[in-house]
Amino acid sequence: MSRDPPNPSSPPRGGSPARQPLGPLDTLRCPSCLLLLWEPVTVSCGHSFCKPCLGGAVPSRCPLCQERLKLLGVEAARCNVVLCGLLEKCVERESRLAWLVTRVRDRLGRGDAREALRMAQKGVELAPDSSSLRLCRAEAFAALGQHPQALEDLDAVCRAEPGQHEGFFRKGKVLLEMGQRAEALLAWEHCLTLSPHFHPARREMEKILMQKDAPQPRTAAARQGDAHRGSTGPQADGGSPALPSSSAQAQDQEGEPVDGRGDAGSEHGQGTATLSEPGRRQEPETSAERQDQWLVDNEEETAAAKCTQLCLGELLSISDLECSLCIRMFFEPVTTPCGHTFCKECLERCLDHRPNCPLCKQSLREYLKAGSYSPTVLLQDIMLATFPAQLAERRELHRAEMAELSNLTKNIPIFVCTMSFPGIACPLHVFEPRYRLMIRRCQETGTRRFGMCIYENGKSFADYGCMLEIRQIELLPDGRSLVDTIGRRRFRVLSRGHRDGYNTADIEYLEDKKVAGEELQELQCLHESTYRLAQRFCEHGDLASRHIFMQHGPLPEKEEDIQASADGPTWCWWLISILPLDPSYQLNLFSTTSLRARLTQLQRILAALLQQPPARHPLPERSPRGRV
Ligand SMILES: [Zn+2]
Ligand SMILES: [Zn+2]
Ligand SMILES: [Zn+2]
Ligand SMILES: [Zn+2]
Structure with a gap:
């Protein structure tokens, strides 16, 4: 939104170096x-x-x-x-309303009666009992020439506050606008009865009474002999009504803003200094119109000013x-x-x-x-x-927490669930609160990694595990999620810990021992023959196992450099993950850092399985893991 509200009290925008604290x-x-x-x-x-x-x-x-x-x-x-x-x-209700009143008056002062009416309208909706807002709305109505509506509001104000002259004064002005001079005089007369020193009403009355065809207020006769009669007020031609008198003190205030309610005068300057338009205070206040402006502004502006002078930091x-x-x-x-x-x-x-x-x-x-x-x-x-x-400080704390959570060897989060292997997909169904938190943290830190270990009696989880990397998360409407992960590096657990309900561990990554020369040649031969055996095994499988191959994809390709990865060729892990092996045996294959040992074991298993009829080695079903 590009509209910048005209608010004299707000600090200058646009990066001024000496910014005031925000109110x-x-x-x-x-x-x-x-x-x-x-x-x-x-x-x-x-x-x-x-x-x-x-x-x-x-x-x-x-x-x-x-x-x-x-x-x-x-x-x-x-x-x-x-x-x-x-x-x-920060802002008391009264101040909030007062602030609204100030804004409406500001708009009226700028000649934007429509916006003033909209705001006043809203104000009255919010606080139907606020006479100030109703007066504002009446003013806006009057400015737009909607006199009957203005009159309605003013009548309501006069009824609600029969002892306050303000409503009567404004009512007189609206009536005058409507050409009802006699009624206007009546309203002002009432206004002066309530507040005899109220000059604007007196002046308005004088203006009308000075006119040749001045009407005779209906109550004028009844006021004959009134104590106030004709003492200082100017007399029109014989028979015209008298004005209630004003005191000498009020006369002294001529030209000064008149405080209609007389209880906020001392804070006058405070109110104007912060909220009025620059220079407004310096202008000579001569016209009655100017004084009208000041009638209710004072105490409300003062209240609004009070809350702008304090910055939020002092209030909260x-x-x-x-x-x-x-x-x-x-x-x-x-x-x-x-x-x-x-x-x-x-x-x-x-x-x-x-x-x-x-x-x-x-x-x-x-x-x-x-x-x-x-x-x-x-x-x-x-x-x-x-x-x-x-x-x-709070951000720094969070940053430090995130840094700690991002460490991939110390206190890494451990998901205790299933065997997982390097390069092999591991779909998970996450629903336990502690694992939801863990997965969320992996996302937030950006590591997208956590350790996966199987449960081991007496230890809470096994000594070896595999780092899993989150590839995709499908968040279910109830907060559970389906997490697609892939195995990365194997690790050995050095020490165990806890964090917010889930297990953690300090770990070291496993790395296959590299060989060279003759040993490497032997290893390559072993690799070749084992791979051929694996191919035969895959072809040998029955329909059920074919189905599983379809689910898991085919046997991965051989790798050019069998020692390129710290975890050895991926196809070995693929095979280990689908073979019907006991988890402890899987773990045994998993933890060895000798590719030669792994291949030798695999060859033995494959040879044994190939000698059996196909139906004798049912392959494990693959579905999202995680405890349901
Ligand atoms: Zn938005
Ligand atoms: Zn709003
Ligand atoms: Zn909190
Ligand atoms: Zn709630």
């Missing part, structure tokens, strides 16, 4: 109406809007970034609890931006459709266990299914504006 009004703004947020709702892209600005329900696209939104409707439009709290803490404490799960400052805060906010990782870990909000227990099945945990942009902005040092 609530700069930060807690709705990108749609550009006003202070009201009942903020955070949608799935991470942007926050006033609930009324979204029309009460989440629309199909974000009004700001145009991203297609995932969770729609009224159900998803719950207010963001943390943002509501921040708003309440770290605990306002704390995740209820880890009790630390939010890191990548995400907001659920129920309006609760958590660190992305904290929430994901909760959802690994059950698809409900950790705070209010509302079902987050749909949220989980949508799978988009976009950070709540506004909260990130606020954290950056208020606690940059702590945020940097």
Whole structure:
């Protein structure tokens, strides 16, 4: 959105080096109406809007970034609890309304009555009991020539606040606009009864009464003999009504802005210094119109000014931006459709266990299914504006955690499940919360690798395993996932550990011993003959085993340099993975670092199997592993 709201109190934009600290009004703004947020709702892209600005329900696209939104409707439009709290803490309701009033007046001052009306309209919807906003709306209506509507609002104000002169004064002005001079006089007369020193009303009355065909207010006769009668007010030609008098003190204030309610005068300067247009204060305030402007502005502007003068950092404490799960400052805060906010990782870990909000227990099945945990942009902005040092610290902590998790020899995550082999695909079905976390971390760190070991009694997992690399993940709507991995290097476990419920290990990678010269020639011969045997075995297989070959692909090609890989030729591992071998025997073949020993063993097994009729060696079924 390119619209830049004209806000005299906001710091200059465009990278000025001496940036003022951000106040609530700069930060807690709705990108749609550009006003202070009201009942903020955070949608799935991470942007926050006033609930009324979204029309009460989440629309199909974000009004700001145009991203297609995932969770729609009224159900998803719950207010963001943390943002509501921040708003309440930073800006009191009165100030929020006052701020709105200021904005409406600003628009009116710029002659943009339509926008003023729209804003006032919204204000009245939000706070139907606010007389200030109703007065604003009446002003906007009047500016647009919609006098009956203006009158309706003013009547409501006069009814709600019968002791306040403001409504009556404005009512008089609207009535005058409508040509109802007698009624206008009546309204002003009432205004002066409530506030005898209110000059603008007096002046308006004078203007009319000075006219030749001045009407006679209906109550004028009844006022004969009134204590105020004719003492200082100018008299029109005989028989004209008298004006209530004003005191000498009020006379002294001639030319000064008149504070209609008389209780915010002391903070006058404060209000104007920050919120009025530059130079406005210096202009001589001579016209009654100018004074009108000042009637209600003062105390409201002052209230609004008060909250802009404090920066967010002074209003908030770290605990306002704390995740209820880890009790630390939010890191990548995400907001659920129920309006609760958590660190992305904290929430994901909760959802690994059950698809409900950790705070209010509302079902987050749909949220989980949508799978988009976009950070709540506004909260990130606020954290950056208020606690940059702590945020940097939090980021550094996360970076260090990630670096630790990225280490591929120390504390590597171990998935205890099945035998896997270098170069051989290993499809997994991941559903246990601890493994969901593990896989997510592998993704986040970018290593996309973890160790795979089989279970071994008394040790929690075997001494040898294979690093698996994630090739693809299919996330299922309920949070489970189908993970396609491929075996990389073999390793030996040096020591065992735990992290967040899953096993870890310090490891060293295995490497086949290399041979040369005559030994290599012998090895190559052995390799050739074993490969031929493997080919015969594959041809020899019955229908069932053919089916398995189709599933696993054909016997891999021979490799040019049999010692090129630290783990030896892949076809050996392919064979070991499909042969009907006992896991402990597989592990034996797996852990040897002598290619010669591996080939010799394979030759023996193949020879034995080839002597049996095909049906005697059923091959293992291949399906996604992982404990279901
Ligand atoms: Zn809004
Ligand atoms: Zn958006
Ligand atoms: Zn957290
Ligand atoms: Zn919740």
